[in-house]
Amino acid sequence: MAIPASSASAPTASVAGHVPAARRRRRLDMVRPVLTGWALLVAVFLLAPLIIVFIDSIGVEQYVVFPPGGWSLHWYQVIPKYYLDGAILSVGLAVAAVAAATVFAVPAGMAIARGSLPGRAAIDALLRSPVQIPLLISGVAFLQFYVLIRTLTGVTVTDSFVGLWIAHTIVVSPYLLTAVVARLARYPASLDEAAYGLGAGPVRTFFDITLPIISPAVASGLFFAFLVSFDNVPTTVFLIQSGKTTLPLAIFYDTDQDLSRIQYAVGTIVTVVFTTLILVAMRWLRLLPSSASARRGGG
Amino acid sequence: MRNRRWNWLVIPMLVGFATIYVPAIVSFVLISFHPSTGPGSVGPEWTLGNYAKVLGDAVYQTGLWRSVALGAITVAGSLILGFPLAYYISRYSSRFAIAVFTLLYVSSLTSIVIRGLGWITLLGTTGPINGILQMLGWIQEPVIFYGNLLGLSIAMIHYTLPFMVLTLLPVMHAIPTGLEEASSGMGAGFVATVRRVVVPLAMPGVLAGSLLVFAMTISAFVIPRLVGGLTLRLTALLIDQEMRTTYNYAIGSTLASVLLLLVAVVVVMASVVGGRSRVAR
Numbered sequence: 001m002a003i004p005a006s007s008a009s010a011p012t013a014s015v016a017g018h019v020p021a022a023r024r025r026r027r028l029d030m031v032r033p034v035l036t037g038w039a040l041l042v043a044v045f046l047l048a049p050l051i052i053v054f055i056d057s058i059g060v061e062q063y064v065v066f067p068p069g070g071w072s073l074h075w076y077q078v079i080p081k082y083y084l085d086g087a088i089l090s091v092g093l094a095v096a097a098v099a100a101a102t103v104f105a106v107p108a109g110m111a112i113a114r115g116s117l118p119g120r121a122a123i124d125a126l127l128r129s130p131v132q133i134p135l136l137i138s139g140v141a142f143l144q145f146y147v148l149i150r151t152l153t154g155v156t157v158t159d160s161f162v163g164l165w166i167a168h169t170i171v172v173s174p175y176l177l178t179a180v181v182a183r184l185a186r187y188p189a190s191l192d193e194a195a196y197g198l199g200a201g202p203v204r205t206f207f208d209i210t211l212p213i214i215s216p217a218v219a220s221g222l223f224f225a226f227l228v229s230f231d232n233v234p235t236t237v238f239l240i241q242s243g244k245t246t247l248p249l250a251i252f253y254d255t256d257q258d259l260s261r262i263q264y265a266v267g268t269i270v271t272v273v274f275t276t277l278i279l280v281a282m283r284w285l286r287l288l289p290s291s292a293s294a295r296r297g298g299g
Numbered sequence: 300m301r302n303r304r305w306n307w308l309v310i311p312m313l314v315g316f317a318t319i320y321v322p323a324i325v326s327f328v329l330i331s332f333h334p335s336t337g338p339g340s341v342g343p344e345w346t347l348g349n350y351a352k353v354l355g356d357a358v359y360q361t362g363l364w365r366s367v368a369l370g371a372i373t374v375a376g377s378l379i380l381g382f383p384l385a386y387y388i389s390r391y392s393s394r395f396a397i398a399v400f401t402l403l404y405v406s407s408l409t410s411i412v413i414r415g416l417g418w419i420t421l422l423g424t425t426g427p428i429n430g431i432l433q434m435l436g437w438i439q440e441p442v443i444f445y446g447n448l449l450g451l452s453i454a455m456i457h458y459t460l461p462f463m464v465l466t467l468l469p470v471m472h473a474i475p476t477g478l479e480e481a482s483s484g485m486g487a488g489f490v491a492t493v494r495r496v497v498v499p500l501a502m503p504g505v506l507a508g509s510l511l512v513f514a515m516t517i518s519a520f521v522i523p524r525l526v527g528g529l530t531l532r533l534t535a536l537l538i539d540q541e542m543r544t545t546y547n548y549a550i551g552s553t554l555a556s557v558l559l560l561l562v563a564v565v566v567v568m569a570s571v572v573g574g575r576s577r578v579a580r
Contacts, residue, residue, distance in 0.1 A: 031489050035386065038387065042399070042460070046406045046457065051417075053416050056420050066420050067427075107308035107311065108308060108313070110305055115306040116303050126316060133559065134518030134520075134558070134559075136535055136558075145319070147339070148326050202305075227408050231411060237543070248412045251412045256524070264416060271410065
C-alpha cells in the first residue's frame with residue numbers, strides 16, 4: 001500500500017543535476033524522522049484516553065482523583081449487576097438489529113447492484129441516508145414517530161425492545177447495503193446470469209453463487225454494524241426513558257450523575273474486549289469498512 | 300449487465316423505509332411547524348413561530364454559533380494533526396506506519412462514552428495534561444478545560460481525527476511520488492514541494508475530510524455532554540434538553556430540523572466535492 005522510502009530519494013537522472021546529491025539526501029533524511037516523530041505524537045494522543053481509563057480503574061479512592069494515591073482492583077469486584085444486564089441487552093439488541101438489517105439490506109443491495117430499478121440513484125440514496133443523518137437526529141425522529149403512533153393508535157413503542165430494535169436496524173442497515181453493493185460492483189454479473197440461465201432459480205442462484213462471493217463483504221458490514229449499534233447512545237437515549245438501559249447508556253448516565261471508578265473499571269473491560277475483537281477482525285479476517293463515508297458512527 | 304429479475308429484492312427494505320424511516324423523519328419536521336401546548340404535546344394549528352424563536356432567541360443563537368465554532372476549530376485541529384500523518388502513512392510502509400494506521404481504526408471504533416471518560420480525567424485540573432504543563436513550567440495555575448470550547452475541542456479532535464486521516468489517505472496514495480521527486484530534483488525543498496505539489500493535489504481530500512468532520516462535530520452528542528457540559532448550550536445539547544428534560548417537543552424538533560438542514564447542506568457540498576474529484580481523475 002505505501003511506497004518504500006528509498007524511492008523518494010531517487011530522482012530521475014534528467015533533473016538530478018540541479019542540487020548536489022548529498023544535500024538532497026540530507027534533506028530527505030531529515031523529513032522522515034520529523035514525520036515519524038509527528039506520527040508518534042499523534043499515536044500518544046490517540047492512546048491517551050484509553051490508557052488513562054485503565055489507570056483510573058485501578059486507583060484506590062472511590063472518587064476519581066488523578067494521580068491515584070494507591071492501587072486496587074476493588075472496583076472490578078463491586079461492578080453492580082445492572083452493568084451486566086446492560087451488556088446483555090446491548091449485545092442482544094445489536095445482534096437482533098444486525099440480523100434484521102442483513103435480511104433486508106443484503107437482497108436490497110443485490111437489486112441495486114444487479115437490477116434495473118427505475119430511479120435507482122434515488123432509491124440508493126434513500127436507503128443509504130440513515131448513515132448520513134446524525135444519530136441524535138435519528139433519536140429525535142424515532143421518539144416523535146413513536147409518540148405519534150401512541151397518540152393515533154394507543155400502542156406504546158417507546159421504552160420497548162421492539163422500538164429500540166426498529167430504530168437500531170434502520171440506523172445500521174446502510175453498513176450492510178454499502179458493503180454488498182461495493183462488493184458486487186467488483187464481480188461480473190455474468191456468473192449470476194449463467195446460474196440463472198442454467199436453470200437455478202433466483203433463490204438458488206443467490207445461495208449457491210452470490211452469497212459465497214459477497215460473504216466477506218457481508219461479514220465486514222455485520223461487524224461494523226454490530227459495533228455501531230452496541231455503542232449507540234445518541235439514538236438510544238431518546239428511546240429508553242425508564243427501566244433497563246444498554247451498557248453505554250448506563251455508563252453515560254452514571255458518569256453524568258455519580259462519577260466513580262466503577263465506570264472506569266467497566267470501561268476498561270469493554271475496551272479490552274472490543275480492541276481484541278477489532279484487532280482479530282482486522283488481522284485475521286481482514287475486515288475493513290468499505291469507505292470512509294460508511295464509517296460515520298459514534299455520536 | 301443489469302436485469303429486471305433482481306428488482307423485487309429491494310421491496311422489503313424499501314417498504315420498511317417508506318413506512319417507518321421516512322414517516323419518522325417527516326414527523327419531527329412536521330412537529331416543528333406546530334405550537335407547543337405544554338410538556339409533550341403540540342397544537343393542531345400551523346405556525347412558523349418555533350423557527351422565529353429558535354433563530355431569534357439569544358440562547359439558541361449562541362448555541363448554534365458555538366456549535367459552528369466548535370466545528371471550525373475541530374476541523375482545523377484534525378487537519379493540522381491529520382494531514383502530516385496521512386502523508387506519512389501513505390509514503391512509508393514501516394511497521395510503525397502500519398501500527399499507527401491500525402491504531403486509527405481501533406481508536407475510531409472504541410466506545411465513544413469510554414473515550415469521554417478518559418478525557419474527563421485527562422482534562423481535569425489535576426489531570427495529566429495540567430500536570431505536564433506545570434512540570435514544564437509553562438503554566439502556574441491549572442488550565443480549566445471543563446465546560447469550555449478549549450477542552451471540548453481537544454476531545455472532539457481526538458474523536459474526528461481517524462475520519463479525517465482515513466478520508467485523506469486514498470487521495471494521498473493517488474498522488475504520484477514521481478511528482479514529488481521531480482519537484483525536489485529541480486531544487487525545491489521539502490516544504491516547497493509539499494506546499495506546491497502535495498497540498499494542491501490533496502485538496503479534494505482536504506475538503507471532503509473537513510466537511511465530514513464538520514458535520515460530525517456540529518451534531519455530536521456524547522463527547523459534548525460529558526466533556527463540555529450543559530453550560531456550553533451547544534445545539535445538540537439543547538435538543539436533548541428540550542426533548543428529555545422540559546419536554547418541549549415543538550422547540551426540540553425545530554432545533555433538530557435546523558441542525559439536520561445544516562448537516563444536509565454540508566453532506567451535499569461533500570458529495571459535490573467528491574463527484575468533482577472523481578471526474579478530475
